[in-house]
Amino acid sequence: MTLIFFLSFIVHYALAADSQAAGGNLLIAHRGLSSQAPENTMSSFDRAAREGFDMIELDVQMSKDKHLIVMHDISLKRTAGLDEKIADLTLKELKDLDAGLWYNESFEGEQIPTLDEVFLKYKNDHHLLIDLKRPSLYPGIEKVLTDSILNAYSPRELSSLSIQSTELKSIMLLNTLLPQINKGLVISYPIPYHQLNELGAEIDFITLHKRCLNLYFYQQAKRAKLTLYIWGIHNKYDYKNVKRLAVDGVVVRERFD
Numbered sequence: 001m002t003l004i005f006f007l008s009f010i011v012h013y014a015l016a017a018d019s020q021a022a023g024g025n026l027l028i029a030h031r032g033l034s035s036q037a038p039e040n041t042m043s044s045f046d047r048a049a050r051e052g053f054d055m056i057e058l059d060v061q062m063s064k065d066k067h068l069i070v071m072h073d074i075s076l077k078r079t080a081g082l083d084e085k086i087a088d089l090t091l092k093e094l095k096d097l098d099a100g101l102w103y104n105e106s107f108e109g110e111q112i113p114t115l116d117e118v119f120l121k122y123k124n125d126h127h128l129l130i131d132l133k134r135p136s137l138y139p140g141i142e143k144v145l146t147d148s149i150l151n152a153y154s155p156r157e158l159s160s161l162s163i164q165s166t167e168l169k170s171i172m173l174l175n176t177l178l179p180q181i182n183k184g185l186v187i188s189y190p191i192p193y194h195q196l197n198e199l200g201a202e203i204d205f206i207t208l209h210k211r212c213l214n215l216y217f218y219q220q221a222k223r224a225k226l227t228l229y230i231w232g233i234h235n236k237y238d239y240k241n242v243k244r245l246a247v248d249g250v251v252v253r254e255r256f257d
Helices: 009-022 042-050 091-095 115-122 141-152 155-160 168-177 195-200 215-223 236-243
Strands: 026-030 055-062 068-070 127-132 161-165 182-187 205-209 227-233 249-252
Touching (some): 026 042, 042 055, 161 205, 168 182, 182 227, 195 215
Parallel strands (some): 026 055, 055 127, 205 227, 227 249
Antiparallel strands (some): 055 068
């Protein structure tokens, strides 16, 4: 599905002036530069950093022994070749897996990173966007994440970090634990517009799938003072059209400009 469904004459010209005033869109690397390296690996993050992305988005889950692991899928099968769940393995067992070979032989030996390793390498120079994957599967993950962040970041450095999830309950708990960090909700389906005002009291931004974007949603999000990021952009056509709009950021796997 492309953006043709909502990029009408009215939408384009209604938002064009706002887009110019906003000064452009942030470019957010989806799981790193995952078009050029295996997703959610140091190689992918390195390439995103070199390409000058404004943010690096990464997915976080938790191992059996309570370490924060950077990976998107609940199962290890697709990207590490093992038909097991992250939650059922220890950090040592996860580190013995290969997270690069599935993508290309040149990445053989790539390890699954921990969030602490990512912080150590990137926190000083890059804004990180943590996507907390299915936190309800990992009781206590919010506290573990809080401890990891506060161990790595000083209070004045927390502005270079954002957290998002599809689960609002987890984000609300993090509001209590980490009130000073920007937090957002990932939305991949239409929601009633009146809910945006309610969300505006709990979160700072929405990461919205492109198919849900229309003029009225945009207007309601802005009235609720919500920052708006768009994901699901997989080709140059969609990217160029979204860049014309006054959204605050675009989540992509590669650079299209």
